[in-house]
Amino acid sequence: MTVYIIRRLAWMVLVLFGVAAITFVIAFLVPGDPARLYAGTNASPAAIKIIHHQLGLDRPLWTQFGDYMWRVLHLDFGFSYRYQTPVLPAILQRFPATAELALGGVFVELIIGLPIGILSAIRPGSFWDRATMVFTFVALAAPPFWLGLLLLFLFGVLLPVLPIGGYGGGAPQFLLLPALTLGLGGAAYYARLLRASLLDILKSDYVRTAWAKGLTERQVIQKHAIPNALTVIVSQLGMDLGYFLAGVVVIESVFAWPGIGKQAVDAIFTLDIPLVMGTVLFGALLIVTANVVVDISYTFLDPRVRYS
Amino acid sequence: MKRLHNAAMAVLGVGAIVLSACGNAATTTEGQPVSGGTLLTSFKDDLKTLDPAIGYDTDSWLIERAIYNGLLDYKGFTTQLQPDIAAAMPVVSPDGKTYTFKLRQGVKFSNGRTVTADDFKYSWERMLDPKTAGPMTSGPFWGSVHGAQDFFNGAATSVSGFKVIDASTIEIDLDTPNQSFLNIIAMPFGFVIPKEAVAAAGSDYAHKPVGTGPFVLDKWTPGQLIVLKKNPNYFGTKPYLDELDAQIGVTPEVGYLRLQNNQIDIVQPDVTIPSAQYIQLSANPSWKNRILKSPNVDIWYLAMNANMKPFDNKLVRQAFNYTVNKANQIKILNGRGVVNNGIQAPAMPGYVPNYNPLGLDANGQNIQKAKDLLKQAGYDASHPFPAQDLVYAKASADSDRLAASIQQDFQQVGITLNLKGLAFNAFLDITGKPNATALSYNGWFQDFPDPSDFIDPILSCAAANVTANGGNVAFFCDQAADKLADQARGDTNSAERLKLYQQFQDIIVTQDFPWVPMYSTVQTAVAAPRVHGFQIHPVWLFVATSIWVTGGAPSLAPASASASASASP
Numbered sequence: 001m002t003v004y005i006i007r008r009l010a011w012m013v014l015v016l017f018g019v020a021a022i023t024f025v026i027a028f029l030v031p032g033d034p035a036r037l038y039a040g041t042n043a044s045p046a047a048i049k050i051i052h053h054q055l056g057l058d059r060p061l062w063t064q065f066g067d068y069m070w071r072v073l074h075l076d077f078g079f080s081y082r083y084q085t086p087v088l089p090a091i092l093q094r095f096p097a098t099a100e101l102a103l104g105g106v107f108v109e110l111i112i113g114l115p116i117g118i119l120s121a122i123r124p125g126s127f128w129d130r131a132t133m134v135f136t137f138v139a140l141a142a143p144p145f146w147l148g149l150l151l152l153f154l155f156g157v158l159l160p161v162l163p164i165g166g167y168g169g170g171a172p173q174f175l176l177l178p179a180l181t182l183g184l185g186g187a188a189y190y191a192r193l194l195r196a197s198l199l200d201i202l203k204s205d206y207v208r209t210a211w212a213k214g215l216t217e218r219q220v221i222q223k224h225a226i227p228n229a230l231t232v233i234v235s236q237l238g239m240d241l242g243y244f245l246a247g248v249v250v251i252e253s254v255f256a257w258p259g260i261g262k263q264a265v266d267a268i269f270t271l272d273i274p275l276v277m278g279t280v281l282f283g284a285l286l287i288v289t290a291n292v293v294v295d296i297s298y299t300f301l302d303p304r305v306r307y308s
Numbered sequence: 309m310k311r312l313h314n315a316a317m318a319v320l321g322v323g324a325i326v327l328s329a330c331g332n333a334a335t336t337t338e339g340q341p342v343s344g345g346t347l348l349t350s351f352k353d354d355l356k357t358l359d360p361a362i363g364y365d366t367d368s369w370l371i372e373r374a375i376y377n378g379l380l381d382y383k384g385f386t387t388q389l390q391p392d393i394a395a396a397m398p399v400v401s402p403d404g405k406t407y408t409f410k411l412r413q414g415v416k417f418s419n420g421r422t423v424t425a426d427d428f429k430y431s432w433e434r435m436l437d438p439k440t441a442g443p444m445t446s447g448p449f450w451g452s453v454h455g456a457q458d459f460f461n462g463a464a465t466s467v468s469g470f471k472v473i474d475a476s477t478i479e480i481d482l483d484t485p486n487q488s489f490l491n492i493i494a495m496p497f498g499f500v501i502p503k504e505a506v507a508a509a510g511s512d513y514a515h516k517p518v519g520t521g522p523f524v525l526d527k528w529t530p531g532q533l534i535v536l537k538k539n540p541n542y543f544g545t546k547p548y549l550d551e552l553d554a555q556i557g558v559t560p561e562v563g564y565l566r567l568q569n570n571q572i573d574i575v576q577p578d579v580t581i582p583s584a585q586y587i588q589l590s591a592n593p594s595w596k597n598r599i600l601k602s603p604n605v606d607i608w609y610l611a612m613n614a615n616m617k618p619f620d621n622k623l624v625r626q627a628f629n630y631t632v633n634k635a636n637q638i639k640i641l642n643g644r645g646v647v648n649n650g651i652q653a654p655a656m657p658g659y660v661p662n663y664n665p666l667g668l669d670a671n672g673q674n675i676q677k678a679k680d681l682l683k684q685a686g687y688d689a690s691h692p693f694p695a696q697d698l699v700y701a702k703a704s705a706d707s708d709r710l711a712a713s714i715q716q717d718f719q720q721v722g723i724t725l726n727l728k729g730l731a732f733n734a735f736l737d738i739t740g741k742p743n744a745t746a747l748s749y750n751g752w753f754q755d756f757p758d759p760s761d762f763i764d765p766i767l768s769c770a771a772a773n774v775t776a777n778g779g780n781v782a783f784f785c786d787q788a789a790d791k792l793a794d795q796a797r798g799d800t801n802s803a804e805r806l807k808l809y810q811q812f813q814d815i816i817v818t819q820d821f822p823w824v825p826m827y828s829t830v831q832t833a834v835a836a837p838r839v840h841g842f843q844i845h846p847v848w849l850f851v852a853t854s855i856w857v858t859g860g861a862p863s864l865a866p867a868s869a870s871a872s873a874s875a876s877p
Contacts, residue, residue: 030733030734031730031733031734031737031738032731032733032734032736032737033733033736033737036733036736036737036740037733037736038441039364039441039442039443039445045774046445046460047442047443047444047445050438050441050445051441051445054438054439054441055441082356083354083356083357083514083530084357084359084362084511084512084514084515085512085515085530090530093530093531094530094531097531149561152562152565153565156565156569157565157568157569160569163571164562164565164566164569164571165558165562165565165566166555166558167532252557253557253559254559254561254562255562256555256556256557256558256559256562257557258530258531258532258556258557259531262531262557263354263531266353266354269731269732269733270733271733
């Protein structure tokens with residue numbers, strides 16, 4: 001296991017290097033001049049040339065990349081062109097809001113998706129099963145941007161019982177709608193995954209054996225079927241958590257949630273290359289870490305899985 | 309001020325003299341002003357900076373204007389300059405090249421120190437210093453100050469044209485007279501800052517500003533909130549508001565929902581109400597009469613690159629001038645605009661009302677004339693006009709609709725346009741390079757209300773003679789017209805000067821045809837019922853000092869929990 005973890009960590013470093021290299025090249029391939037946006041559209045070509053020099057954009061690309069990676073190794077992610085602040089503090093300052101939203105979203109996925117999936121699987125073809133499948137179709141099809149505005153209008157304007165967007169220092173009433181919007185699609189997906197997985201498992205030999213031993217339905221489902229079906233969910237959960245932690249742009253935009261996703265998109269539109277690079281690397285680190293954690297957690301969930 | 313796309317349509321609007329033409333309220337002023345309270349506004353994106361040497365966007369300027377002052381400012385809600393930190397308007401030498409300003413006595417920074425002439429010299433040199441890497445470095449606007457070029461290229465350590473005569477007198481020497489220089493001084497780049505605050509903040513002065521203005525920055529939580537509080541040391545008339553807060557990250561969709569639920573006072577005051585929200589508010593009896601309107605000092609036009617085929621043929625450029633249905637463009641903007649057949653915007657000094665030298669119809673077209681000209685240019689059924697790309701900044705649903713409308717117009721004369729919507733940065737990049745874009749859809753907003761700002765950066769030969777980042781996107785240069793602009797820049801006779809600019813306009817519109825001028829927009833804004841004294845400023849759009857609030861402050865708590873909450877005004 002230790003060897004496996006060391007190997008995964010080594011791969012992590014390689015993956016992050018690859019992500020950095022690809023992002024760097026893409027950032028320079030995108031049409032547009034960061035100095036032009038930084039200086040304003042009325043700045044003279046001479047002013048833009050000076051700003052190019054000040055930002056180090058007049059050096060060869062490979063020199064810029066080498067310098068950047070050297071600084072990253074020292075945890076210096078550079079200086080944001082747009083905000084004129086160091087990149088890492090800018091990301092870390094917004095990360096708590098993103099983390100709160102990500103955890104909220106995952107919580108919604110689990111709290112809604114798991115019961116629905118289980119109940120549908122144990123009563124396939126029932127009214128409940130059909131109703132929940134309709135729900136999953138709608139929740140999966142609804143674009144988060146539209147769903148978010150709909151929830152805001154419903155709970156913020158018509159009823160009104162919840163705030164219309166905002167962070168509110170992370171208070172629960174502010175978190176509820178963004179977390180619901182973020183998690184609802186995932187909950188539907190989890191419900192379908194779990195239903196399909198459980199239906200397969202419920203037909204397997206070892207479950208038949210459990211029934212034959214005279215166990216109750218609750219015992220069969222709880223002890224034999226669900227633990228095995230959950231491995232599918234755990235795998236997806238790791239991906240989701242990493243993805244959410246890397247910033248959920250649409251949700252953050254709709255709910256005025258001050259996370260790193262919106263910051264990253266703003267950085268892309270203003271060609272703030274250091275901030276784009278920093279956010280992508282930070283997000284990649286979170287996603288890769290989440291995957292490693294999920295892989296390791298398999299060994300605890302399924303004793304048959306062993307890494308060497 | 310800058311080339312913009314329709315999503316931004318950010319401010320810098322127009323004179324009060326034309327407000328009555330718009331049919332809506334010009335101000336929310338009602339009753340007697342009261343002091344106290346907090347105004348809550350919002351921005352979609354975080355502010356770039358509060359360093360006046362760096363900021364060159366309307367969001368930054370909006371807050372900078374509340375924190376800093378310069379020597380001059382605009383009087384009330386007009387485009388007329390008046391002294392601000394200056395004790396009086398400057399003494400100008402007969403040759404128009406030397407300006408001498410006396411400073412008002414007792415003006416203090418918010419840190420308590422008295423402002424001196426040295427502070428202005430320091431602030432301006434810092435603003436021009438290549439090390440600051442701001443937009444004014446090395447040229448635009450301030451390049452004619454004596455010694456500025458030596459300072460830019462490192463031959464001098466200070467700008468010799470900024471002369472401190474004594475603690476309260478500063479002189480500015482120009483190499484050539486420039487009648488718009490007082491407008492330039494009034495721009496936020498001319499604001500005064502204290503040297504010690506810059507030294508104390510180091511590289512983070514952008515987030516720790518110190519000025520002389522009516523407010524001071526109390527708190528800036530990036531991505532969340534900006535809080536300004538009343539400056540006890542302010543030398544001018546104290547603002548009514550105790551506090552001005554701006555929430556960050558609020559999209560227009562959420563912002564206008566909040567406004568209608570009394571959870572915000574004004575949504576992003578430097579951006580016109582987006583189409584979807586404008587339609588909704590206009591249809592609501594409770595809100596439609598609260599919408600303020602004010603013509604922007606802007607111009608939207610098609611630029612035809614005169615160095616690229618087929619637009620190197622003047623007849624083609626002329627034909628295009630008869631083809632666009634300008635009235636349709638305004639319909640797409642929900643009527644928030646006026647047809648403009650010239651190069652200057654309404655309310656700009658020298659603007660010619662009802663200017664129509666080509667004899668266009670009410671839609672701005674003459675399709676038969678366009679067909680005739682294309683035939684003269686050698687295009688007919690046997691030699692069809694080659695399909696062209698129309699390049700535009702793809703920023704909103706409006707951008708696509710506006711471009712599609714033009715595409716349909718050109719089908720009437722047998723020309724196929726392929727729509728190429730680009731992100732704004734890519735749009736700037738590709739249209740700013742010579743020989744890269746033949747036809748593009750552009751907008752230009754004022755930096756200051758002087759006709760030179762609609763010529764020097766976007767129609768002069770100097771702006772065309774660049775290898776990249778050009779503002780003259782038609783890359784058109786008429787030496788004779790250019791001489792007129794040079795002459796007008798230094799002409800001390802205002803009436804004569806404006807005539808020269810009108811002659812320039814005639815040459816461009818009736819002889820050269822580098823553009824198809826289309827329309828100028830109307831800025832719209834709306835404030836919550838408890839907000840009074842809110843008015844669209846012709847240059848700054850938003851001025852906090854005229855505003856007072858009554859009733860309970862907006863709360864992010866649900867409306868049902870708020871004592872003052874009401875879903876309608």
